[in-house]
Amino acid sequence: MCNxxxxxxxxxxxxxxxxxxxGSSKFLQIKRNNNLYQSNLPNNINPIEELCEACVYGxxxxxxxxxxxxxxHVKRPxxxxxxxxxxxxxxxxFDEKNYFVTFIDEFxxxxxxxxxxxxxxxxxxxxxxxxxxxxxxxxxxxxxYCDNGTEYLxxxxxxxxxxxxxxxxxxxxxxxxxxxxxxxxxxxxxEKARTLLYGANLGKxxxxxxxxxxxxxxxxxxxxxxxxxxxxxxxxxxxxxxxDHLRIFGSTVYVHDKNRKRKFDKKSIKGVLVGYHQNxxxxxxxxxxxxxxARDVIFDEINFKITRPNKHRxxxxxxxxxxxxxxxxxxxxxxxxxxxxxxxxDVLEISxxxxxxxxxxxxxxxxNEMINALTPEMNSHKNRNDLRRSERIKNLPAKSYDEExxxxxAHLIINKDIPKSxxxxxxxxx
Numbered sequence: 001m002c003n004x005x006x007x008x009x010x011x012x013x014x015x016x017x018x019x020x021x022x023g024s025s026k027f028l029q030i031k032r033n034n035n036l037y038q039s040n041l042p043n044n045i046n047p048i049e050e051l052c053e054a055c056v057y058g059x060x061x062x063x064x065x066x067x068x069x070x071x072x073h074v075k076r077p078x079x080x081x082x083x084x085x086x087x088x089x090x091x092x093x094f095d096e097k098n099y100f101v102t103f104i105d106e107f108x109x110x111x112x113x114x115x116x117x118x119x120x121x122x123x124x125x126x127x128x129x130x131x132x133x134x135x136x137x138x139x140x141x142x143x144x145y146c147d148n149g150t151e152y153l154x155x156x157x158x159x160x161x162x163x164x165x166x167x168x169x170x171x172x173x174x175x176x177x178x179x180x181x182x183x184x185x186x187x188x189x190x191e192k193a194r195t196l197l198y199g200a201n202l203g204k205x206x207x208x209x210x211x212x213x214x215x216x217x218x219x220x221x222x223x224x225x226x227x228x229x230x231x232x233x234x235x236x237x238x239x240x241x242x243x244d245h246l247r248i249f250g251s252t253v254y255v256h257d258k259n260r261k262r263k264f265d266k267k268s269i270k271g272v273l274v275g276y277h278q279n280x281x282x283x284x285x286x287x288x289x290x291x292x293x294a295r296d297v298i299f300d301e302i303n304f305k306i307t308r309p310n311k312h313r314x315x316x317x318x319x320x321x322x323x324x325x326x327x328x329x330x331x332x333x334x335x336x337x338x339x340x341x342x343x344x345x346d347v348l349e350i351s352x353x354x355x356x357x358x359x360x361x362x363x364x365x366x367x368n369e370m371i372n373a374l375t376p377e378m379n380s381h382k383n384r385n386d387l388r389r390s391e392r393i394k395n396l397p398a399k400s401y402d403e404e405x406x407x408x409x410a411h412l413i414i415n416k417d418i419p420k421s422x423x424x425x426x427x428x429x430x
Contacts, residue, residue: 012048021055077236078139080106083126083146084182085119086190093208094289100211103129104185108235109225111185113215115208122151123160130164144168147179181225189214200250201305202272209274209282209291213249216276247273251304253283256296270309273299286310 016022019030024047031045074080087099099116103126112133114125134140144166146152152170161168171178193210197203202210219232220241226232233241254268271294275282280295286309300307 010045012045013050015045016047016052021052021058074107076139077105077107077110077137078133078141080143080145081141082106082179082182082185083144083152084179084186085116085122085149085151086186087116087119089207091205093205094291095208097208100208101125102182102186102189104182105133105236106181108232109223110219110232110236111189111215113189113211115212119149119151123154123157126157127160130166140164141166145171145179145182147171147176148173185218188218192218196249200248200272202250202274206274206284209284210249213275217246245276247281247299248301248304249273249275250308252300252307252309253281253294254298254300255283255292255294258296268298270307272308 012027016027019027022030027047082104083101085099085101089098089100092098093115095115097115097117099119100113101116101122103112104110112129114129116122116125130141141164144161146168148170151157152168176183189211192214193207196210196213197206219236220243222229222231226235228235231241251273253271253273255271257265257267257269260267269285271283271285271292273281274284274291277293280293281297282291283294283297284291
């Protein structure tokens with residue numbers, strides 16, 4: 001602490017405060033080189049190691065970290081696992097993922113990541129990771145390093161680690177340097193994924209597939225963190241990786257269509273390469289916005305930005321391919337319209353014809369009335385112009401019983417000799 005004493009006493013604390021809390025090295029430099037003009041600085045004043053509280057409040061900084069990490073005690077895989085979650089990341093992926101969590105083995109530097117929708121899913125994926133890696137190596141995880149995220153502080157997480165015999169170490173708050181391996185691999189993966197997206201001219205919503213691809217490629221390439229001339233893939237799988245299946249991220253993919261319905265349909269469907277799978281490739285289908293797994297594929301790695309499928313271009317092609325059918329439909333519509341118009345015209349013509357017929361009938365009736373009003377000579381002349389009829393007398397058929405009764409009844413009516421009672425009917429002679 002700077003104790004300001006009487007100005008008559010020349011002390012180091014006095015000149016240290018006068019010179020703006022100068023450091024001891026610079027104080028000795030001033031004294032040695034005599035940089036001050038007519039200074040009252042005595043030659044017998046030397047710096048003393050005494051705590052200056054003002055200097056602590058104004059100048060304290062973080063302590064340095066060692067650049068080289070001691071890895072001599074790490075002699076097998078799964079001895080130390082580093083864990084870190086990254087996110088939230090916008091925009092979300094196609095399957096609405098916002099985070100990714102990284103697991104990296106310190107001995108092999110082999111990295112495994114999971115895409116998450118929420119940070120609360122870390123325990124679930126940690127269960128999955130532990131089961132898979134312990135089955136792969138037939139060994140147990142000894143230590144787990146992670147930060148002070150709330151997802152690692154739950155009782156469920158602590159109970160699972162205690163059941164598996166895992167000792168997990170939490171870093172000091174706001175000190176990511178203590179989990180530097182996980183932090184550094186996250187930076188590497190994000191930078192590589194960003195480069196893949198911009199190199200392929202793809203949207204940011206594919207960051208999830210880009211990060212998975214970046215992880216896959218990072219495991220195939222060597223790193224200076226491993227002293228041996230081996231890759232993380234070789235140390236993890238005990239065999240050298242193959243690179244002949246690698247293709248440019250975002251290149252155009254022609255997928256063999258095995259669901260063709262017609263004989264002359266296209267045999268291939270265009271897609272975009274967005275990742276790798278154990279038995280094939282991950283292909284994004286632009287039209288349906290879905291990612292499929294495919295094996296029978298052909299790649300275009302040269303002009304893929306030109307030949308890449310495009311929604312607008314596909315719609316135009318689909319419209320061009322469908323124009324004959326549209327024309328047929330238009331022709332059918334035109335034909336139906338002409339048929340309807342013809343029907344309407346027929347109805348109009350029929351109505352007009354009926355009106356004309358009614359008018360003609362009215363004219364004929366007027367003419368007949370005029371003809372009936374003519375003289376008998378004209379009527380006789382008209383009768384002479386009629387067709388000649390045969391004058392032979394034809395034998396009429398015999399009268400039926402009904403006709404005879406009809407005539408008898410008519411005779412009775414004429415004579416008014418109608419019986420009035422039943423006795424009259426009985427006593428009648430006829």
